[in-house]
Amino acid sequence: MNANSRDVLLRRIQVCDFVLSDTSLYLNIHPSDQKALEHYRKYAELRKNAHMEFVENYGPLGHEDYDGGDRWKWVDGPWPWQMKED
Amino acid sequence: MWKYDKKLQYPINIKRPDPRMAQVIMTQLGGPDGELGASMRYLNQRYSCPYDEITGTLTDIGSEVPKLHKDPEFPLTMRV
Numbered sequence A: 001m002n003a004n005s006r007d008v009l010l011r012r013i014q015v016c017d018f019v020l021s022d023t024s025l026y027l028n029i030h031p032s033d034q035k036a037l038e039h040y041r042k043y044a045e046l047r048k049n050a051h052m053e054f055v056e057n058y059g060p061l062g063h064e065d066y067d068g069g070d071r072w073k074w075v076d077g078p079w080p081w082q083m084k085e086d
Numbered sequence B: 001m002w003k004y005d006k007k008l009q010y011p012i013n014i015k016r017p018d019p020r021m022a023q024v025i026m027t028q029l030g031g032p033d034g035e036l037g038a039s040m041r042y043l044n045q046r047y048s049c050p051y052d053e054i055t056g057t058l059t060d061i062g063s064e065v066p067k068l069h070k071d072p073e074f075p076l077t078m079r080v
Helices: A006-029 A034-058 B019-030 B035-048 B052-069 B073-078
Strands: none
């Protein structure tokens, strides 16, 4: 198991989300642009892996990340405004 | 951060278009004393909330109305 820190994984997810949302705006008006689609796939995959590793190690980012265990960890802190970012 | 899914939250079938009712709903949703204003208050109150359970709940109920606004249901009500 490689141990990426919480900060590193969260930043990776943030970067991917920005790329995905920006690319999606471009794709809205160029729905068949293969280069753009490849770009989207690449970052969707990166995001998926970062998200999986984050949730496994640091808890859910959303309801849908419930781990099936005996606690609803969604209510457990820290909340985004309680984290210190560098 | 809001996420949008391309589906209705609840099935809707307007049989009798009613412009006056649509006005009332729009005002209740986005008006000066409407749901959207209430949702922003929830999202602001959570910053000073001392209990994590309540912080989570304020986040969830504060997110409901903005999500509703992005729901196809909403413009459909106005499509009179």
